Amino acid sequence: MSIPPGSAASGDLPRKPPRSLISNLVFWGSVSTLAVFLLSVTVGTWLIGAYDDSHRDRIECNVTDATGGTYSPAGRTVGSRPDLTISTSDCGRLSLLHGFDQATNDAMAEELAQGGKFEFEMGQATRALQGLFHAVGMNPTVFSYEKIG
Numbered sequence: 001m002s003i004p005p006g007s008a009a010s011g012d013l014p015r016k017p018p019r020s021l022i023s024n025l026v027f028w029g030s031v032s033t034l035a036v037f038l039l040s041v042t043v044g045t046w047l048i049g050a051y052d053d054s055h056r057d058r059i060e061c062n063v064t065d066a067t068g069g070t071y072s073p074a075g076r077t078v079g080s081r082p083d084l085t086i087s088t089s090d091c092g093r094l095s096l097l098h099g100f101d102q103a104t105n106d107a108m109a110e111e112l113a114q115g116g117k118f119e120f121e122m123g124q125a126t127r128a129l130q131g132l133f134h135a136v137g138m139n140p141t142v143f144s145y146e147k148i149g
Helices: 021-054 102-113 124-128 130-135
Strands: 056-071 081-088 093-097 116-123 141-147
Touching: 021 116, 021 124, 056 102, 056 124, 081 102, 116 124, 124 130
Parallel strands: 093 141
Antiparallel strands: 056 081, 056 116, 081 093, 116 141
């Protein structure tokens, strides 16, 4: 009578069992979650921008302060552009990115810093997600502004 390999009687160590179903599910669940996150960050950002370009909304906000600065994507100085951070009492913080020079940026910051009621043009998708932007520490972007009071 022969003793099968891997049995206790043969003296061989038992074979290591294959990866469990749970560890496979955890691995593929993590990989798919990461893929969805990366896709939403890259494609989602592009889709919001594309939608906002053709779907605009106007919001009224009470401005309390504004500061001019420079927006540098990924911390680079190449490709940086003037940026305004606008503080409001009812709409949170907003950001105005534009293609003007630094002198114009400073003049706009000075005008907004005086405060008062302003109307801002914002994309509809950005407006719908405004609370999410604030929750993750981002300032929603506005396209233009006009003093109304």
